[in-house]
Amino acid sequence: MKLSCSKTYSDIPFAHRQHHHPGHCQLIHGHNWGIKLTFACRETDANGFVIDFGGLKFIRQWIDKNLDHACVLNREDPKLEHLLRELDGMIQPLIVENCSAEGLAKYFYETFDPMVRKETGDRAWIESVEVLEDSRNAARYEA
Numbered sequence: 001m002k003l004s005c006s007k008t009y010s011d012i013p014f015a016h017r018q019h020h021h022p023g024h025c026q027l028i029h030g031h032n033w034g035i036k037l038t039f040a041c042r043e044t045d046a047n048g049f050v051i052d053f054g055g056l057k058f059i060r061q062w063i064d065k066n067l068d069h070a071c072v073l074n075r076e077d078p079k080l081e082h083l084l085r086e087l088d089g090m091i092q093p094l095i096v097e098n099c100s101a102e103g104l105a106k107y108f109y110e111t112f113d114p115m116v117r118k119e120t121g122d123r124a125w126i127e128s129v130e131v132l133e134d135s136r137n138a139a140r141y142e143a
Helices: 057-066 080-086 101-119
Strands: 003-016 029-041 070-074 092-096 124-133 137-142
Touching: 003 057, 003 124, 029 101, 057 101, 070 080, 080 092, 092 101, 101 124, 101 137
Parallel strands: 003 070, 070 092
Antiparallel strands: 003 029, 029 124, 124 137
């Protein structure tokens, strides 16, 4: 038996740039992002919870520190070094493999799953991550 629950972090303002895109998405632009985390376990905690939502402050702190008003850029962006040098002190960069919604869903899974496993003693884990780009578009990653 497997149980699951989810929590959504909404209205996270950060920018990104899709350097391969032939249109306007190649420009640095922002969205109000959402991150929906689905947690799973085989055995609930003493309260009957898959995860205690009140105990997830470590995720909110990571989001606030790394994403709030950040600029997320692809590691292989040919303008990366130039942007970091020229905009030093004007952006909070977060460098990832792929800053598309799909790439971010995978990145957040790889970031949050070990944190959740550690906090719960491997009792619970991240089942999936859905990234919402504003309110219209979403991408999902499942392990």
